[in-house]
Amino acid sequence: MGLTACVLAVDAGNSKTDVAVVAADGSVLATARGGGFRPPVVGVEAAVDAVADAVGRAFAAAGVSSVEHVSACLANADFPVEERQLAAALRTRAWGPDVEVRNDTFAILRAGVTEPRGVAVVCGAGINCVGMRPDGRTARFPALGRISGDWGGGWGLAEEALWHAARAEDGRGVDTDLARVLPLHFQLPSMYALIEALHLEEIAPARRHELTPVLFATAAAGDRVARSLVDRLADEVVSMATVALTRLDLLDEETPVLLGGSVLAARHPQLDDGVRELLAARAPKAVPRVVTARPVLGAALLGLDRAGASPEVQARTRTYYEA
Numbered sequence: 001m002g003l004t005a006c007v008l009a010v011d012a013g014n015s016k017t018d019v020a021v022v023a024a025d026g027s028v029l030a031t032a033r034g035g036g037f038r039p040p041v042v043g044v045e046a047a048v049d050a051v052a053d054a055v056g057r058a059f060a061a062a063g064v065s066s067v068e069h070v071s072a073c074l075a076n077a078d079f080p081v082e083e084r085q086l087a088a089a090l091r092t093r094a095w096g097p098d099v100e101v102r103n104d105t106f107a108i109l110r111a112g113v114t115e116p117r118g119v120a121v122v123c124g125a126g127i128n129c130v131g132m133r134p135d136g137r138t139a140r141f142p143a144l145g146r147i148s149g150d151w152g153g154g155w156g157l158a159e160e161a162l163w164h165a166a167r168a169e170d171g172r173g174v175d176t177d178l179a180r181v182l183p184l185h186f187q188l189p190s191m192y193a194l195i196e197a198l199h200l201e202e203i204a205p206a207r208r209h210e211l212t213p214v215l216f217a218t219a220a221a222g223d224r225v226a227r228s229l230v231d232r233l234a235d236e237v238v239s240m241a242t243v244a245l246t247r248l249d250l251l252d253e254e255t256p257v258l259l260g261g262s263v264l265a266a267r268h269p270q271l272d273d274g275v276r277e278l279l280a281a282r283a284p285k286a287v288p289r290v291v292t293a294r295p296v297l298g299a300a301l302l303g304l305d306r307a308g309a310s311p312e313v314q315a316r317t318r319t320y321y322e323a
Contacts, residue, residue, distance in 0.1 A: 005029055005064045007303035008095055010072040011107045011296035012037035012051055014125070018296035019054045021062040026309065026316030030061035031296075039076050039086070048089050055095060067096040071303030073107035073295065078142055100306060103140065104295065105130045111298030111321075112258035112291035114314075116305055119244045120291070121237050124261035125209065126153035129240035131248050139247040141240065152236045154263050157229060158211040162198075164225050165191050176225035177218050185214050216268045227270065234274030237264070242282045251283055260291040297321040 007022040017034040034054030039047040051072075059065060072090060077083045087101040105128045109120030119131035119139070127150055128143035142148035150156075165182045167173025169191040183194040186203055197203045219226035237259070245251045257279065264271070267290060279286045297318060304314050 005062060005067045006069065006307055006309075007300055008055065008058075008067040008070045009296050009300035009303055010051060010055070010070070010074070011104060011294070011299045012047075012072065012074045013104055013295075014038055014075050017051050017054050018294060019051070019058045020296050020300050021058050021064060021067065022300050022304065022317055024307075024309075024313070026304065026313035028300075028317060028320040029064070030058045032058040032061070037075050044086065044089050048086075048093065051090075052093055055093070059095075066094065068098060069303045069306050070096045070099040071299045071306065072099070072101045073104040073299040073302070074101055075104045077101055077103045078144060098306070100302070102302065103128070103130065103143075105140075105143075106132065106138075106302065107295035107298035108260040108291050109258055109298065110301045110305075111293040111295055112260070112289065113256050114311070116302070117250075118256040118258060119241050119248070119250070119286075120258040120260060121241050121264070122261040123153055123233070123237065123259075123263040125155050126150070127156070127236065127240070127261075129244050131244035131250070133248055133250070137248055139244040150236075152233045154209050154212040157215055157233065157263070158208045160229050161211055161215045161226070162191075162194075162208070164229075166195060168225070174225065177221070177223045178215065178226055181214055181218055182211055185210065212263065216266075216271075219270055220268070230268070230270045231274055233263075234271055234278055237275050238278040238282055241279065241286065245283055245286065252285060254285045254287060257283070257286045257288045258291045259288060260295075265290055265292065293318075293321055 005021050006024040009020040011018045015036045017037055020031045021029045023029050032054040035050045037047050077086055083101045087099045090099050105122050108122050116132050116134050121129045131139035161178050164176055165178040168176045168179040179191050188194050215226055219230045241257050279288055300317050
């Protein structure tokens, strides 16, 4: 023990935490995985404890006791004040003297580009968008749901599907196959039965996310209502990306637009085609592509950016994760 590595990279999402210890030459010395990072649920200290467990295992495997730079991309770091609060909490753990905290969407963006320049839209359970330039300028959204103007994400799509299905069954809305396939997914006979089961929590609330793939399958089968929801999501994705590009003065430059998160990474044809067609119309110079690299790579590269690492050093880290 007693050695000092260059970067501790942390990608902490709601469901899991990935960490990596990276040497000054870009070699990945050790990695570890831990539980989810949910400070709004368990409190900041308990959330950081979950990260600390993974960090401790990675440090032990790497044979180090500290690093020069801590690069942490964290879920629930939605405002600069939250980034500062979480950075202060990480500093108390004495993992390294230089601590930088960003929203976890920045990890996906940096993982997909060779320099810190571009825009990323992430659509998993929720939806978010960030952008950055090498000069340090960034663009971002609060991404707190409806109160911050958001629409979409897997959870939001499931809620919309339930809304349309309920209205179709009781006569307030137009007919849609969603009224039949959503309850069928839970082996229930009707939307009335599904609404009751969800309300009484006979079906755990977290299981609502299972309805998002059902929505996409129903859209692929041609259902008009389901297809309209997929089209609206494509419009939301492109709206966020276009605003971020405009804020960063990148709308008229060839710029990567990275698409990440479970919903976008699934490459649903209607959604994928819709995003690309709308981007071509609204931001013709944008270059869309789906990010498949693990986000902790982005956290590591952001740390290496801060350390002034050469492209060759960064390429060594990228090779480790893309091999």
